[in-house]
């Protein structure tokens with residue numbers, strides 16, 4: 256049987272589905288990333304984001320600005336409480352930084368189609384959803400001109416990984432590393448113990464929970480500029496704990512890169 260006929264037969268029995276909304280559609284309508292036209296439109300274009308926390312800067316999606324015009328930080332990160340609040344130190348900050356995170360990059364705000372993709376990837380084992388997320392993230396990293404010579408992901412605990420069968424941030428990291436042509440290490444960072452799912456915790460407990468939960472291997476990360484990949488950034492506590500572990504192991508810098516930034520009141 257020729258390949259075309261086989262595909263047609265398979266499509267009849269198992270109609271191809273959009274990786275985001277899982278709607279069965281004819282193959283011709285799916286784009287190269289497996290998205291249906293509705294989801295493709297729903298993804299929207301890139302927006303400018305704060306370099307320190309990756310929150311969207313400005314009221315709505317904007318055209319891509321040139322580097323010189325781009326605003327560096329949101330009001331929150333530049334404001335009086337920035338010392339306690341900000342995840343990272345913006346580049347133009349005058350005081351020498353003692354923070355572990357150099358900057359935060361996100362492809363999208365958590366919500367809508369990007370949220371559907373994350374949910375598909377994390378909870379419905381639709382691993383093909385990793386590609387559109389990772390490609391947009393790689394593009395955002397390029398645009399932000401992030402220094403990086405090692406891609407590392409926020410690892411699941413061994414228990415959670417066994418339950419899920421794969422590590423979603425690891426999948427994102429693989430695609431991002433390939434797209435950018437940067438080396439990737441799967442074992443640079445390890446989760447020491449199983450931590451409770453963050454969604455069940457209060458805000459303050461969330462911030463406390465991951466401290467000391469990660470350990471990094473100096474042999475892999477010392478002297479490297481690390482791009483730390485995760486699917487969603489909420490409080491940033493987990494990313495911070497990872498970045499501290501990486502810096503302790505000798506990483507020169509850590510930039511956090513997430514597919515989605517959770518922002519209250521958006522998405």
Ligand SMILES: [Zn+2]
Nearest residue numbers: 273276291294
């Ligand atoms: Zn769809």
Ligand SMILES: [Zn+2]
Nearest residue numbers: 305308329332
């Ligand atoms: Zn900010």
